[in-house]
Amino acid sequence: MRVFAPASIGNVGPGFDVLGLAVDGIGDVISVALTDGPPRVESLSGRDAELVPRDPARNVCVIAATAWLRAHDDPRNPIVTIEKGLPLAGGMGGSAASSVGGAYAAALAADHVPEPREVIAAALEGEASVAGRHLDNIAPCVLGGLALSRSVDPIDVAALPVQADWWVALVTPAVRVETKAARALLPDATPRAEWIQQMANTAALVHAFASGDSALLSRALDDRYAEPRRAQLIPNFHAVKKAAVDAGAFACTISGSGPTLFCIAEDEAAASKASVAMQNAFGIATTAHIGPIARHGVRPL
Amino acid sequence: MRVFAPASIGNVGPGFDVLGLAVDGIGDVISVALTDGPPRVESLSGRDAELVPRDPARNVCVIAATAWLRAHDDPRNPIVTIEKGLPLAGGMGGSAASSVGGAYAAALAADHVPEPREVIAAALEGEASVAGRHLDNIAPCVLGGLALSRSVDPIDVAALPVQADWWVALVTPAVRVETKAARALLPDATPRAEWIQQMANTAALVHAFASGDSALLSRALDDRYAEPRRAQLIPNFHAVKKAAVDAGAFACTISGSGPTLFCIAEDEAAASKASVAMQNAFGIATTAHIGPIARHGVRPL
Numbered sequence: 398m399r400v401f402a403p404a405s406i407g408n409v410g411p412g413f414d415v416l417g418l419a420v421d422g423i424g425d426v427i428s429v430a431l432t433d434g435p436p437r438v439e440s441l442s443g444r445d446a447e448l449v450p451r452d453p454a455r456n457v458c459v460i461a462a463t464a465w466l467r468a469h470d471d472p473r474n475p476i477v478t479i480e481k482g483l484p485l486a487g488g489m490g491g492s493a494a495s496s497v498g499g500a501y502a503a504a505l506a507a508d509h510v511p512e513p514r515e516v517i518a519a520a521l522e523g524e525a526s527v528a529g530r531h532l533d534n535i536a537p538c539v540l541g542g543l544a545l546s547r548s549v550d551p552i553d554v555a556a557l558p559v560q561a562d563w564w565v566a567l568v569t570p571a572v573r574v575e576t577k578a579a580r581a582l583l584p585d586a587t588p589r590a591e592w593i594q595q596m597a598n599t600a601a602l603v604h605a606f607a608s609g610d611s612a613l614l615s616r617a618l619d620d621r622y623a624e625p626r627r628a629q630l631i632p633n634f635h636a637v638k639k640a641a642v643d644a645g646a647f648a649c650t651i652s653g654s655g656p657t658l659f660c661i662a663e664d665e666a667a668a669s670k671a672s673v674a675m676q677n678a679f680g681i682a683t684t685a686h687i688g689p690i691a692r693h694g695v696r697p698l
Numbered sequence: 699m700r701v702f703a704p705a706s707i708g709n710v711g712p713g714f715d716v717l718g719l720a721v722d723g724i725g726d727v728i729s730v731a732l733t734d735g736p737p738r739v740e741s742l743s744g745r746d747a748e749l750v751p752r753d754p755a756r757n758v759c760v761i762a763a764t765a766w767l768r769a770h771d772d773p774r775n776p777i778v779t780i781e782k783g784l785p786l787a788g789g790m791g792g793s794a795a796s797s798v799g800g801a802y803a804a805a806l807a808a809d810h811v812p813e814p815r816e817v818i819a820a821a822l823e824g825e826a827s828v829a830g831r832h833l834d835n836i837a838p839c840v841l842g843g844l845a846l847s848r849s850v851d852p853i854d855v856a857a858l859p860v861q862a863d864w865w866v867a868l869v870t871p872a873v874r875v876e877t878k879a880a881r882a883l884l885p886d887a888t889p890r891a892e893w894i895q896q897m898a899n900t901a902a903l904v905h906a907f908a909s910g911d912s913a914l915l916s917r918a919l920d921d922r923y924a925e926p927r928r929a930q931l932i933p934n935f936h937a938v939k940k941a942a943v944d945a946g947a948f949a950c951t952i953s954g955s956g957p958t959l960f961c962i963a964e965d966e967a968a969a970s971k972a973s974v975a976m977q978n979a980f981g982i983a984t985t986a987h988i989g990p991i992a993r994h995g996v997r998p999l
Contacts, residue, residue, distance in 0.1 A: 413894060415897055415901060545901055546898065547901075548898070555902065555914065558909075584890075587887060587888060587890065587893055588886055588887050589886050592888055594849075595893070596893070596897040597847065600848075601846060601854075608859075616854060617848065
């Protein structure tokens with residue numbers, strides 16, 4: 398059975414390592430068969446497929462699928478088929494989606510309908526192997542919508558209410574930003590005024606999604622920590638951001654560790670208009686996707 | 699006309715300078731008359747009245763009332779009557795309540811029914827004269843319930859949804875903690891892991907109040923910044939906190955900059971039980987109050 402694991406936006410502006418937002422219509426498609434032999438990648442296709450490790454010991458989908466099986470005392474190993482819809486390191490939750498898809502598909506292959514928490518725990522093993530122990534992409538990929546990661550150890554996540562049918566545009570310039578390089582730009586210690594503002598914006602963002610208050614969203618989706626430091630990694634960052642807002646988007650910033658930028662807009666037409674404006678402002682090759690906030694996370698196709 | 703301005707809990711655990719919670723049944727009662735002469739404090743009674751400055755230039759209630767009048771081009775001055783229900787520096791929002799009450803009563807005296815934002819702006823002038831430019835007590839005192847202060851300049855606050863009819867116990871030991879001294883214990887720069895956890899807990903706390911999830915409240919009402927550093931100012935802090943939780947409260951921590959501790963509990967009986975346990979654990983003279991989360995902020999009596 399093939400499963401679809403949607404794209405996700407890590408951080409969602411101020412919510413560094415804490416918030417994530419699932420976006421529908423683009424993601425990775427995974428299927429898993431079980432074997433008594435060694436694990437392997439059966440097939441790997443789609444976006445950035447040539448960059449994804451085929452070595453099962455380094456493939457996040459295999460690692461997550463295996464983690465799910467071991468957690469359920471299943472001695473079998475996964476044979477995975479991966480259709481990548483998401484770039485490997487674009488800031489669209491590609492490694493999380495492959496991990497989540499692997500864990501979920503392994504569960505279905507073993508005739509379980511898994512609990513979200515089980516999928517999250519297994520997917521974390523995959524994600525951790527390439528991107529550190531973070532749940533800000535895994536949680537929305539599993540739960541859908543806006544998700545909160547309060548704690549990784551122990552896992553404590555929540556699906557947060559989303560009142561409005563907003564749409565998202567994701568625009569990825571043809572430059573590569575590695576998560577580790579993007580992290581290296583960020584200082585460890587942060588002055589109080591800065592993190593208090595970040596915390597206030599994150600709390601306000603949660604309320605903006607819950608209440609559908611787009612004006613509050615515009616004010617709260619304001620990242621004072623990562624965005625000012627990572628903007629240099631993204632060509633024409635400030636022009637692209639301005640173009641999105643000038644085109645009517647509520648707000649625009651970096652998705653995860655970039656280089657993808659995302660904006661949130663009222664509806665499909667507004668997201669489409671902002672997406673075109675962002676692509677034009679980049680002035681280099683880009684790929685773009687628009688989709689509604691995903692109401693559901695990983696699911697059978 | 700006399701107005702009632704309720705007690706409020708600043709920070710509400712992790713939400714340093716960002717969240718505040720209004721508690722009903724205890725507060726300051728203020729009335730204002732207008733004069734063409736100089737401003738003055740007509741009468742000052744109640745808790746800690748002997749410690750409240752009668753000098754109108756240093757009295758937060760007079761300052762806030764005057765600020766409201768000036769903001770509305772009213773050349774008159776306030777004559778204020780203050781019945782203090784809240785301690786001067788107890789961490790129960792006493793200066794905020796006197797400021798809010800002064801601004802609101804001045805508006806009523808001038809035959810205005812003021813907008814919340816106008817009251818907040820004027821009250822901030824009073825609060826700022828003694829406690830800095832913070833809205834974490836003023837916002838809940840005006841709006842009621844759980845309030846978010848996203849920004850002070852410009853003022854950006856929101857009333858957050860509160861799903862459950864939880865009760866609060868406030869227990870104040872007979873020691874004095876000045877806000878400035880309590881602030882001096884707090885470092886300016888904070889490591890990333892610490893503020894991310896604080897931010898995650900604050901976002902989770904907002905969701906716990908909105909959803910009525912008391913188990914999440916227990917996990918999220920966990921302050922990693924101020925509590926560990928200020929606990930030393932409060933006699934038997936750890937024993938009192940443990941006593942509250944052992945008695946059935948969801949969580950217990952410092953209210954504002956202390957020395958008041960507060961806990962949140964299921965209902966009146968649970969708050970009462972926790973309050974007694976906390977008073978016993980303090981082992982010194984205390985005053986205690988229990989009340990429901992205030993559904994409304996400042997209002998005419």
